[in-house]
Amino acid sequence: MSLRRFKTIAAAAASGALALSLAACGGSGPTTATSTAPSGSASASTIEVESNLGKHSITAPPQNVVALDNRTFSLLDSWGVKVKAGAVKLMRPDLSYKKDGTTDIGNHREPNLELIVAAQPDVVISGQRFTQFNDEIKKLLPNAQVVDLSPRDGEDFAAELKRQVTEMGRIFAKEAEATKLVEDFDAAVARAKAAYDPGQKVLGVITSGGEINFAAPTQGRSVGPAFDVLGLTPALKVDGSSTNHEGDDVSVEAIADANPDWILVLDRDAAVAANNGETYKPANELLKSSAALQNVTAVKKDQIVYMPQYTYIDEGLTTYTEFFNAIADAMEKAKA
Template sequence: MVKNIHRSLVSAVIAVSLAVTACSPAEDGAVEEEKGASASALTLKDNNGEQELHPPYERVAVTDNRAFEILSDWGVHIVAAPLDLVPDTLSKDINEESVEANLGSHREPDLEALVAADPDIVVNGQRFSQYQDDLESLVDGTPVVDFTPRDGEDMAKELIRQTEAMGKIFGHEDDAKALVDDFNAALERAKKAYDPDKKIMAVNTSGGEINYIAPGKGRFYGPLFELIGMTPALEVDNASDDHEGDDISVEAIAQSNPDYILVMDRDGAIAKDEEGYTPGQKLVEDSSALKNVTAVKEGRIVTAPQDTYTNENIITYTETLNAMADAFEKN
């Protein structure tokens, strides 16, 4: 009987001891919490250096035109944006009703409105890159990231870098990978379909005029010359990356006799509702100076999506590359 009581007491002591051992790690719990906290930390290098980030982010301000469509498609909650720069194609999701603060435009920004919106991260870039310091001071302690494609860098790599960074920050890495895969496939398709014996001209239609987009440095289409290996129909000294393209004579464009003309319709993005607006492709097709050009006679005119000038993201490039591939494959 005494032995049985002794055994029972020993068992009870062991059981209590095991229970205490199992429960005691308030320390283990703390370790797990610490691991969880450090696992959520994210260090990324953007255009201004290393950024230590702590997602998830629930109140997002976006000033970068190249990020609007991506984040909107992913359902990211945007609390502040320069609505004057948001393309009409995205205004259903990014508008006065959906955002708490309209930051205006890069020409007359209302940066103070950002403070009232109380974002937990700001995705800055492109036209608003110039306000980086101002934004940082207004939202002191809140990260302001900028992954705008950098001048002088490979545009394909820069678009991928930006997209992948957005995926990591906002927990959409699989979606970002899908965008990158689509872009790479479109680029490879355009490369494969293009015949280097065919001469290419890129133009920007602005103010009803047809302006030259320089291979390499010109807006939107410029980088595609090198990425695809396209043969320029015309190369001009001292060409620029001007947002309206370079002003050279339509006769000079005609004389170069391009086999394909690539059109970015700037007016289509910012002035399509104005009186007298003519779509860029129609301007090219109806130009008397261009009527005998091979590209016009053969119907080899490729127009980027109408909102391209204010929506130059990886999705827009993918759509344009596929349209170019379609044209190259037909001819």
């Protein structure tokens, strides 16, 4: 596409948004005044939201939405939010957006930002893999609200997940639903903490491409935060551990020597390969067929808990609620 055509599209989108803004400002009144929403939708009102990108004034619920953050796709779908455009290729296969004609702007490696502009969104829900494009999207859509509620580094992870859902509930007029999801999450955390014996050592792993890799406490992708949220005792710590999406290259012999009582597993291929229709070896087969791990307590006692299948592309609050309940189920059963 030529630069001239791209600028024309961007200008048209901005002009349309400006016209809507001027029409809305034709009369005076308080900034939180309630207005009539389109038929079939909740009553709309202007709210103030603060995200990682600053403060936003949003008419809630917004009518034209672009969705880019993996942590929020299933949340939006469960709330029946219509999405004009989004990173459909990154969505789990059971979401309605995969089938309802939602415009696919591509993945975070080569996104088509032109399609985001063409959607003329009121709100862009950005974050996680798309954070790197926030500034560019804001420049292209000066009259849209670009919201990023990704968990922030250095903040309590559980609190950040709850903050994301709570603020999304405000944006989409689903506050009661958001409150229930937060309550369910807190209940799952409480169950898992009550079921866990701190004297038992826990180890996290990520399986990817047929390999078993180490997921460090706190830092390890998806699995790592569970150590902090639940107060788990690490079976192994490695200097220079990372947030690598495939885990850290630590030998299975080192994992065996750590002899964890419990193993928590992120099966990356279960999300990526399965979502692309590719064959892969499931994590449970990899762990149970590894000769080096056969004498590990967690393997011998089958004290292995797997994160939900699509965790790698859906790391939101409800995924962790399901995971923590699975941990509680397993640990309660082991105590019985």
